[in-house]
Amino acid sequence: MIDPDISTQIEGRVLPHDAAMMELAIAEAERGRGRTSPNPLVGAVIVDESAAEFGGAPVVLARGYHARAGLDHGEAAALRQLAGTEKARGKTLYVTLEPCNHIGRTGKCTEIILQAGLRRVVVGIRDPNPRVAGGGVERLRQAGVEVTVGVLAERCRYKNRGYLRWLQSGRPHLLLKAAVSLDGRLAPGSSAGGGPHWLTSSAARQHAHILRDHCDAILVGAGTVLADDPQLTVRLPKDHERAGDPRQPLRVVLDGALRTAPTARLCAPGTLLLTSRTALAAQRDRAQALRDRGVEVLALPPPSSDDVGPRAGLSPTSVDLYAVLHCLGERGLLMAMCEGGATLHGAFLEAGLYDEAAIYVAPVFLGDEGVPLLRHFAVPSVSAAPWLTTMTSERLGPDLFISGPLRRGAFRPAGESGSAAGTREDGDVHRLG
Numbered sequence: 001m002i003d004p005d006i007s008t009q010i011e012g013r014v015l016p017h018d019a020a021m022m023e024l025a026i027a028e029a030e031r032g033r034g035r036t037s038p039n040p041l042v043g044a045v046i047v048d049e050s051a052a053e054f055g056g057a058p059v060v061l062a063r064g065y066h067a068r069a070g071l072d073h074g075e076a077a078a079l080r081q082l083a084g085t086e087k088a089r090g091k092t093l094y095v096t097l098e099p100c101n102h103i104g105r106t107g108k109c110t111e112i113i114l115q116a117g118l119r120r121v122v123v124g125i126r127d128p129n130p131r132v133a134g135g136g137v138e139r140l141r142q143a144g145v146e147v148t149v150g151v152l153a154e155r156c157r158y159k160n161r162g163y164l165r166w167l168q169s170g171r172p173h174l175l176l177k178a179a180v181s182l183d184g185r186l187a188p189g190s191s192a193g194g195g196p197h198w199l200t201s202s203a204a205r206q207h208a209h210i211l212r213d214h215c216d217a218i219l220v221g222a223g224t225v226l227a228d229d230p231q232l233t234v235r236l237p238k239d240h241e242r243a244g245d246p247r248q249p250l251r252v253v254l255d256g257a258l259r260t261a262p263t264a265r266l267c268a269p270g271t272l273l274l275t276s277r278t279a280l281a282a283q284r285d286r287a288q289a290l291r292d293r294g295v296e297v298l299a300l301p302p303p304s305s306d307d308v309g310p311r312a313g314l315s316p317t318s319v320d321l322y323a324v325l326h327c328l329g330e331r332g333l334l335m336a337m338c339e340g341g342a343t344l345h346g347a348f349l350e351a352g353l354y355d356e357a358a359i360y361v362a363p364v365f366l367g368d369e370g371v372p373l374l375r376h377f378a379v380p381s382v383s384a385a386p387w388l389t390t391m392t393s394e395r396l397g398p399d400l401f402i403s404g405p406l407r408r409g410a411f412r413p414a415g416e417s418g419s420a421a422g423t424r425e426d427g428d429v430h431r432l433g
Contacts (some may be wrong), residue, residue, distance in 0.1 A: 012148030017058050018094075018122055021047055022152045025094045025124070028065040029072065029159060034214040035068050035247065039334030040163035042066040042074035044095040046081075046088055049120070061087055069332075072395070075099055077108045079116050089117035096148075096156045098127040101135035110139045120146040124156030128167055161405075162216075162334035165355060169371035171325035172216065172336040174353055176345060176406070178373055179204070179360040184428035185370025186342060190228075203397035209235050211244060211358060215249050216333035218224050218322075221344040222255035232339070250333065253281075254344065256302075256318040262289040274300055274319050274327065289421040300324065321351050349386060354406050357388060361400040387411040 011399065029043030038040075043066075048059040064077025072080060075095050082088045099109035099121070113121065121140055126149060140147050162173040180186060181198045187197035198205070212218055213234045222264030225329065232251040235244055251271040252261055258279035260267070273295050280287055280299040287297045300319040328336055337358070338348060348354050379385045395401075 021094045044074035044078040092120040096124040103141045118202045123149045165293035172330040175337040181366040185366040200399035204399040215335045215337045217250040217336040219220040219252045219338040219342040222259045266431045267293040342375040346374040408425045
């Protein structure tokens with residue numbers, strides 16, 4: 001298994017402006033968010049450092065990022081801007097991920113770098129992909145290029161957490177997404193009457209659509225489909241920078257009993273329904289009706305006996321959650337977000353498969369009329385509870401958005417002796433499951 005905890009020890013010479021230039025490369029990489037799977041995010045900046053040798057500022061000559069699988073990698077995208085000139089010769093390349101030294105859908109980035117005559121390359125992190133795995137760095141060094149590795153490594157690793165999780169375990173990085181009240185309750189479904197029951201403001205809901213845009217797949221359970229009849233589409237505001245670049249994540253419905261009606265709004269091409277073998281065998285007509293609407297219907301094995309029981313909230317007709325995520329991983333999907341209800345959230349958390357939380361908190365109390373965020377999930381003690389190793393918060397109108405990587409166990413309140421709470425441990429994201 002690939003160790004995702006890539007060393008943060010810096011290799012090579014570090015200059016005072018390296019961190020600032022790598023920040024620019026990270027910003028470039030982020031422009032490809034949600035578009036590159038199964039490839040990683042890669043950003044690159046080509047810099048003239050000559051003035052910096054005399055106390056001046058480095059000059060940025062070109063920037064580039066990996067936009068989609070099959071298109072230029074970040075290094076090639078930046079160098080293409082200088083094609084036909086000698087401007088890159090003797091200059092420095094900053095790149096968030098180790099350049100590849102193999103031929104895939106595109107050529108070797110190492111050869112493009114050498115042909116351009118770059119004299120120095122600064123790399124954020126090494127690529128643990130077995131096809132790369134140090135080969136890019138070593139190829140450049142053997143050719144006489146000065147290479148520094150590890151500048152802003154933690155930042156670069158976090159940005160590619162989906163890719164690293166996929167390499168390590170064959171499944172996507174999974175986010176728990178929910179909108180809750182101050183007392184931790186979900187809104188009752190629209191089937192309860194009166195149309196949709198929005199907890200959060202339009203600002204928070206727009207933010208949630210941006211999160212969807214960053215993911216390769218959106219997961220819900222059949223209960224959510226029956227209660228809310230969601231579209232599960234990305235709907236960005238007209239003034240958003242990506243409004244003119246429509247792209248929809250795969251909609252995934254976990255429906256072990258095959259309860260989803262073919263008339264549901266999400267029943268269309270771009271939807272994958274995962275059901276149990278038992279339900280598929282018993283309801284072939286419904287499965288065909290769903291397929292006639294463009295839905296892909298697949299049967300997965302049931303959970304193991306250890307996963308079935310009152311705590312897990314699963315029945316023998318449920319689908320195996322590990323099989324669900326590996327099914328998505330086999331499709332090259334790196335980031336997935338679950339917008340399911342309390343039972344599905346509880347099941348994923350019970351299985352230790354959530355890597356990150358994205359929670360919108362509305363300034364309202366729902367009491368007993370609200371739906372608990374988690375069902376069929378319990379911890380033996382507070383110290384064994386899942387928790388956010390690094391919690392960030394953001395105001396969105398009247399609402400609060402809380403997010404962070406999830407770790408299971410070893411929790412103590414921040415500030416207590418021996419506590420890891422409040423420290424950044426992005427590597428723990430990749431050790432779950």
